[in-house]
Amino acid sequence: xxxxxxxxxxxxxxxxxxxxxxxxxxxxxxxxxxxxxxxxxxxxxxxxxxxxxxxxxxxxxxxxxxxxxxxxxxxxxxxxxxxxxxxxxxxxxxxxxxxxxxxxxxxxxxxxxxxxxxxxxxxxxxxxxxxxxxxxxxxxxxxxxxxxxxxxxxxxxxxxxxxxxxxxxxxxxxxxxxxxxxxxxxxxxxxxxxxxxxxxxxxxxxxxxxxxxxxxxxxxxxxxxxxxxxxxxxxxxxxxxxxxxxxxxxxxxxxxx
Numbered sequence: 564x565x566x567x568x569x570x571x572x573x574x575x576x577x578x579x580x581x582x583x584x585x586x587x588x589x590x591x592x593x594x595x596x597x598x599x600x601x602x603x604x605x606x607x608x609x610x611x612x613x614x615x616x617x618x619x620x621x622x623x624x625x626x627x628x629x630x631x632x633x634x635x636x637x638x639x640x641x642x643x644x645x646x647x648x649x650x651x652x653x654x655x656x657x658x659x660x661x662x663x664x665x666x667x668x669x670x671x672x673x674x675x676x677x678x679x680x681x682x683x684x685x686x687x688x689x690x691x692x693x694x695x696x697x698x699x700x701x702x703x704x705x706x707x708x709x710x711x712x713x714x715x716x717x718x719x720x721x722x723x724x725x726x727x728x729x730x731x732x733x734x735x736x737x738x739x740x741x742x743x744x745x746x747x748x749x750x751x752x753x754x755x756x757x758x759x760x761x762x763x764x765x766x767x768x769x770x771x772x773x774x775x776x777x778x779x780x781x782x783x784x785x786x787x788x789x790x791x792x793x794x795x796x797x798x799x800x801x802x803x804x805x806x807x808x809x810x811x812x813x814x815x816x817x818x819x820x
Contacts, residue, residue, distance in 0.1 A: 640718055640783040647720045647780030660775045665726050667740040667772035672699055672747065680818060689818050690807060691754050698750055698801045702743050705797060706790075710734040721780040738782045738790035744769035745794030750801070 645653040646660045665671065676699060680692040707729075715736035717723070725732065732739075748769040752762055773791060776782040782790075808815045 636783050636785045637718075640777055640780075641720055643777045643784070644718065644720050644780035646775075646778045647718075648722060653778070657779070660779050661726070663772055663775045664740065664779065664781075666768070667744050668726055669699065669703055669739065669743060670727055672743065686808070686815075689815065693814060693818065694754075694801060694806050695747075695750060697804075697806060698746055698797065699743070701800065702739070702746050702794065702797055705793065706737060706739040706742050707731045709737055709793070710739075715786070718780050718783055725781065735782050736786045736789065737793055738773070738776050738786045740776050741773040741782075741787045741790030742794035742797070744772040745791045746797050746801075747794075749795060749798040753798075753802075 645651050646657045648654060649657060651657070673696070676692055676696045680689060680696060683689045683692060710731040711734070713736045714734050717733065717735045723733075748765055751757070751765050757765070773787050776787050777784055806814060
């Protein structure tokens with residue numbers, strides 16, 4: 564009976580006493596896993612997440628705060644849209660709200676100012692009306708630019724039955740009525756001599772026009788608030804660029820009789 568040693572020697576002799584090499588493409592006998600090799604899959608699973616995933620899993624405090632404010636804004640605006648439709652809680656007051664809407668529209672103000680400018684025979688009145696016309700045009704341009712940049716859609720409960728709209732009026736931010744109300748209110752209180760009751764009525768008109776935008780479902784609350792701030796700031800621009808016979812003689816010569 565051959566011994567185990569002679570069997571191993573015959574196998575070694577069969578290869579001619581040379582070392583045999585195993586190609587990488589060949590499958591050899593599986594070697595036992597070492598501890599370091601067993602730890603590799605765990606290390607691969609703990610690879611760092613992409614930066615985008617980290618940002619989604621760990622949002623900033625500012626992002627959370629803005630999202631929460633936006634959610635509150637949408638919720639409160641929908642609750643306050645009590646005249647958004649005939650079937651709303653205050654649907655019977657919708658015709659009155661639409662009259663208030665027209666009172667703050669840009670076209671009646673532009674036409675009225677232009678008519679007064681043509682009929683005025685006082686140089687002081689022409690100066691005030693010409694600057695009011697400039698303020699209204701500046702308001703239209705600024706609101707259109709901001710709406711085109713932000714492109715915030717109208718509230719979902721709004722009915723697109725507004726009085727004379729243009730392309731950018733499909734966007735909501737900011738409220739052009741609120742901007743115009745704040746601008747006209749500051750202008751009138753500054754340049755017209757009015758009794759105290761009339762001054763109070765002007766302020767109330769501006770507030771009612773602004774509130775009606777939310778009640779009709781035309782705008783969210785933040786649209787109106789930003790519109791009021793923008794209109795207030797635009798009046799400062801008008802005061803800074805005030806048109807007078809000294810600064811714009813050609814315009815005043817055009818309107819002189």
